[in-house]
Amino acid sequence: MNWITRYFSLHAQEFSGAFSRVLHQPFGSFMTIAVIAIALALPSGLRVMVNNARALSGSWEAAIDFTVYLEMSVDDESARTLARNIEARDDVSQVALINRTDALADFRAYSGFGEALNVLEENPLPHALVVRPDGGAQGNIAALARELDAMDETALVQLDTEWVERLRSILELARRLVDIATVLLSLAVVVVIGNTIRLEINNRRNEIEVIKLVGGSNGYVRRPFLYLGFCHGLAGGIVAAVTIGIGLSLISSPARSLAQLYDSGYRLVGLSVEQTALLLGSGAVLGWAGAAIATARHLHRIEPT
Amino acid sequence: MIRFEHVRKRYPAGKEALSGVSFNLEKGEMAFLTGPSGAGKSTLLKLVALIERPTRGTVLVGNQNTSRIPRRRIPHFRRRLGIVFQDHKLLDDRTVFDNVALPLLIASLRHRELERRVRAALDQVGLLEYEKSSPLSLSIGEQQRVGIARAVASRPELVIADEPTGNLDPELSLDIMKLFERFNEVGVTLLIATHDLELIDKLDHRRLRLDQGKVVDKPQLNTDC
Numbered sequence: 449m450n451w452i453t454r455y456f457s458l459h460a461q462e463f464s465g466a467f468s469r470v471l472h473q474p475f476g477s478f479m480t481i482a483v484i485a486i487a488l489a490l491p492s493g494l495r496v497m498v499n500n501a502r503a504l505s506g507s508w509e510a511a512i513d514f515t516v517y518l519e520m521s522v523d524d525e526s527a528r529t530l531a532r533n534i535e536a537r538d539d540v541s542q543v544a545l546i547n548r549t550d551a552l553a554d555f556r557a558y559s560g561f562g563e564a565l566n567v568l569e570e571n572p573l574p575h576a577l578v579v580r581p582d583g584g585a586q587g588n589i590a591a592l593a594r595e596l597d598a599m600d601e602t603a604l605v606q607l608d609t610e611w612v613e614r615l616r617s618i619l620e621l622a623r624r625l626v627d628i629a630t631v632l633l634s635l636a637v638v639v640v641i642g643n644t645i646r647l648e649i650n651n652r653r654n655e656i657e658v659i660k661l662v663g664g665s666n667g668y669v670r671r672p673f674l675y676l677g678f679c680h681g682l683a684g685g686i687v688a689a690v691t692i693g694i695g696l697s698l699i700s701s702p703a704r705s706l707a708q709l710y711d712s713g714y715r716l717v718g719l720s721v722e723q724t725a726l727l728l729g730s731g732a733v734l735g736w737a738g739a740a741i742a743t744a745r746h747l748h749r750i751e752p753t
Numbered sequence: 754m755i756r757f758e759h760v761r762k763r764y765p766a767g768k769e770a771l772s773g774v775s776f777n778l779e780k781g782e783m784a785f786l787t788g789p790s791g792a793g794k795s796t797l798l799k800l801v802a803l804i805e806r807p808t809r810g811t812v813l814v815g816n817q818n819t820s821r822i823p824r825r826r827i828p829h830f831r832r833r834l835g836i837v838f839q840d841h842k843l844l845d846d847r848t849v850f851d852n853v854a855l856p857l858l859i860a861s862l863r864h865r866e867l868e869r870r871v872r873a874a875l876d877q878v879g880l881l882e883y884e885k886s887s888p889l890s891l892s893i894g895e896q897q898r899v900g901i902a903r904a905v906a907s908r909p910e911l912v913i914a915d916e917p918t919g920n921l922d923p924e925l926s927l928d929i930m931k932l933f934e935r936f937n938e939v940g941v942t943l944l945i946a947t948h949d950l951e952l953i954d955k956l957d958h959r960r961l962r963l964d965q966g967k968v969v970d971k972p973q974l975n976t977d978c
Contacts, residue, residue: 663907
């Protein structure tokens, strides 16, 4: 056995020791882990909600059609050519031509002004093109609208994305707030674990003294506490991930009914594998950090007398 | 092995525990450190183990000037030293085996070698069959022997003991001292603080008598105390 395997077997021993310590004090550990789990689940859960809202608003955005009203001078043939040309663009997925004659027929049928329209000598409606952009970024849609507006045949482009932009701003604000909450609650995790480790150090004062008396370095004494912090943080992360999973499954059914009311097949998106790994990893790292701070502050004070 | 040169130790409270102590303990020697309680026996041993630092003077352990050992090197220094305490300082939540293994774990000994040494140390103190027991299930005399096994498990050249028989009856005390003699026979240097003069009268070893912070060296075969 060389020194590397010796090193790892030593760490494995310490790790299993820390783990069994968590199991040995079920109530105290449970309390700590529950607090950590709440502190981790809150920002992660909010982030999941914001991500869902963003994904949802993104799908709306892709579905924005806008209408291009053509000049009255444009005839049937050139309107059809124009529709084909626009449809051929990369950033356009579909163009529907509403012929002015059809439009008038529709208007006559649905508006209730049928008789009144007979008075008109000429069809007052222009040809219209309903353009569906090829679901790209917001900027592209605006640019496309500008280009279509600049064409000679265009009388008016009607594009209503303002409400989407407002929603985006609100979501961006929400995302920032979640970021701030994440930082604050991460600090809370560090403090909670630091405090737990401080109490643990006080409880094991006697043991620490004995270890130092038989030649244990500060590093040796510190190690089990670091692992303890790591275990607490990791367990908190796992509980947080499970909590988010349960929470999502509780609201997924009403959310689906709501989506169906809006004729949408949207389904809530939970934590991805990467996000789950990130959640567990941050729990473990924050736990380690809390333990490192606590041991740095309190361990060197305990010296045999 | 241990050399004190004009060592003074004054505690912050102003009490002077040692006022100019000089003596030399050769390698392979076994000596008793005697004197009334409060004479500074514990302080002297704490200076050897670097639990305390001298106010003035020089303490050499194994030809090493302890004042030159920085704080972070103290653990390494202590690994070459066996320490036996009056209250044995065992960890109650670990088995006898794990207690004895502690200094070897710290020195990151290989697993097989560690087991071998722990069993050898427990065998020497006659407690091999209790390796899986908790120290709490043992008698005080047995607990003290576990403490001694822990002190010698890493095979130190020097063992210091502070009142190792302080809580034991005369018969058990003699057993413990005989045990120390056996270690001495294989070359271990021992410095044992005790106030039990009756006990050490039965044994023929050098005595260092501390009185009012000074050492009065008594050679072997001196019955006058």
